[in-house]
Amino acid sequence: MTGQVVGLFDTPVVVDELPNAAAINAALKPLILARRAERPAGVTISNIGGWQSEHDVADWGGEPIQHLLRHIIALADAHCVDIISPGAPRHRWFTDIWANVSPPQASNQMHTHPGAFWSAVYYVDDGSGQQDGSLGGELIIEDPRMPMILMTMPNLRLRSPSGSVHEPQLKMKVRSGRIVMFPSWLSHGVVPHQGSRERISIAINLLAVPA
Secondary structure (H helix, E strand, O other): OOOOOOOOOOOOOEEEEOOOHHHHHHHHHHHHHHHHHHOOOOEOOOEEOOEEOOOOHHHHOHHHHHHHHHHHHHHHHHOOOOOOOOOOOOEEEEEEEEEEEEOOOOEEEEEOOOOOOEEEEEEEEOOOOOOOOOOEOOEEEEOOOHHHHHOOOOOOOEEOOOOOEEOOEEEEOOOOOEEEEEEOOOEEEEOOEOOOOOEEEEEEEEEEEEO
């Protein structure tokens, strides 16, 4: 066949490792566990079987959280541009941040973050110690265009310009120290992890507001 395939509407998903992660995680873990002990009820939004803090981690997370936020904001700035003023962006980032503690078999329902520009998750402790994501609990990111296509022919897939098969869901392996950042309109969730201990993560939304 001679038809040319042109890829449209590329969606960036950024995967990075936090500098000095071991030291940051060693500081963050006791802070998060102490907060859970103080407020064991937490909040329930998308979490199933785990604890979620209020959205106030920046108030009690100290320098470790500020270190993480500086890195997340730098990633956000590196992967978007103000097309009217590329050299001097006319926005600032408002951060919304919370902590999660998920025992084995805990999960998160599929959901989105309306109003935010970027969403990110950082893994303080992946709950396994394997550091290779082999014990499940993947972050699932879903292509919002695919459910309608899959209704009538659930095993039919599109091919990308490179010839690879386009899957409706992306499974992101997790490990301690890893950051995954994606546009906030992408539906995402977490499947139950099979680790031997609690998983601890930090979730961040970045909202772009006029400077």
